[in-house]
Amino acid sequence: xxxxxNLNIMMKAARRAGRALVKDFREVxxxxxxxxxxxxxxxxxxxxxxxxxxxxxxxxRPTYGWLGEETGGQxxxxxxxxxxxxxxxxxxxxxxGLPHWGVSIALEHKGKIVAGVVYDPAKDEMFFAEKGAGAWxxxxxxxVSGRSRMIDSIFATxxxxxxxxxxxxxLKELARVLPATSGVRRxxxxxxxxxxxxxxxxxxxxxxxxxxxxxAAGQLIVREAGGLVDTIVPDGNxxxxxxxxxxxxxxxxxxxxxxxx
Ligand code: IPD
Ligand code: CA
Ligand code: CA
Numbered sequence: 001x002x003x004x005x006n007l008n009i010m011m012k013a014a015r016r017a018g019r020a021l022v023k024d025f026r027e028v029x030x031x032x033x034x035x036x037x038x039x040x041x042x043x044x045x046x047x048x049x050x051x052x053x054x055x056x057x058x059x060x061r062p063t064y065g066w067l068g069e070e071t072g073g074q075x076x077x078x079x080x081x082x083x084x085x086x087x088x089x090x091x092x093x094x095x096x097g098l099p100h101w102g103v104s105i106a107l108e109h110k111g112k113i114v115a116g117v118v119y120d121p122a123k124d125e126m127f128f129a130e131k132g133a134g135a136w137x138x139x140x141x142x143x144v145s146g147r148s149r150m151i152d153s154i155f156a157t158x159x160x161x162x163x164x165x166x167x168x169x170x171l172k173e174l175a176r177v178l179p180a181t182s183g184v185r186r187x188x189x190x191x192x193x194x195x196x197x198x199x200x201x202x203x204x205x206x207x208x209x210x211x212x213x214x215x216a217a218g219q220l221i222v223r224e225a226g227g228l229v230d231t232i233v234p235d236g237n238x239x240x241x242x243x244x245x246x247x248x249x250x251x252x253x254x255x256x257x258x259x260x261x
Contacts, residue, residue, distance in 0.1 A: 194218025
């Protein structure tokens with residue numbers, strides 16, 4: 001697929017940050033066996049990734065605004081365009097030496113996401129989409145799954161950790177979803193959960209307490225792959241709302257019914 005200049009800038013930036021993260025990830029794998037712990041090291045890797053992405057993205061488009069997990073928001077001279085970036089999604093996996101984490105970059109124009117890239121450097125899988133141009137993984141066009149029976153389908157979600165208040169709601173949702181399906185996965189990287197729905201690997205996904213940088217790119221990739229995306233309380237703004245629910249068209253209403261209760 002021949003992407004726009006902006007899409008090429010996004011993919012190049014994701015690859016450069018990804019290369020640095022892969023080097024750091026090898027180091028983290030070594031640190032697992034030491035007593036020192038890898039927490040500070042990973043925080044530095046995260047920050048270095050955002051610094052590199054900011055250099056590349058704002059370097060190429062200096063008038064755009066910025067919203068990044070590590071450095072926060074910054075207005076640009078052009079108030080209509082903004083980069084929304086998670087420099088390392090799946091930090092806990094990264095910290096534990098689990099090769100499932102990624103870089104997420106979205107471009108917003110006039111309040112709508114128009115391009116999204118989710119890159120998994122450990123597997124060299126680049127998921128991307130531009131509004132109206134379909135969804136892709138590396139050289140191949142991707143589509144959401146063709147499954148139509150809940151009992152044949154698997155769904156991804158996020159589970160609240162460290163005392164987060166969503167636990168009771170999440171347990172109720174799981175009690176409704178698990179018996180009706182082939183299972184639920186918690187893989188620990190929201191941007192990749194969305195990319196996997198787009199690629200038909202998961203049949204759907206839902207989660208509470210997310211941030212714009214977790215979902216901005218991935219939700220566009222799901223839509224462009226033919227999936228339906230909404231907030232858990234219907235008709236909200238998926239990027240801002242902090243909750244998300246998505247699936248292929250055949251399964252969406254069934255999943256929504258179970259999650260919404
Ligand atoms: C987290 C991951 C995780 C999700 C959390 C996010 P981070 O992002 O996407 O899967 O359950 O809610 O905060 O902190 O690894 O960038
Ligand atoms: Ca994240
Ligand atoms: Ca992050």
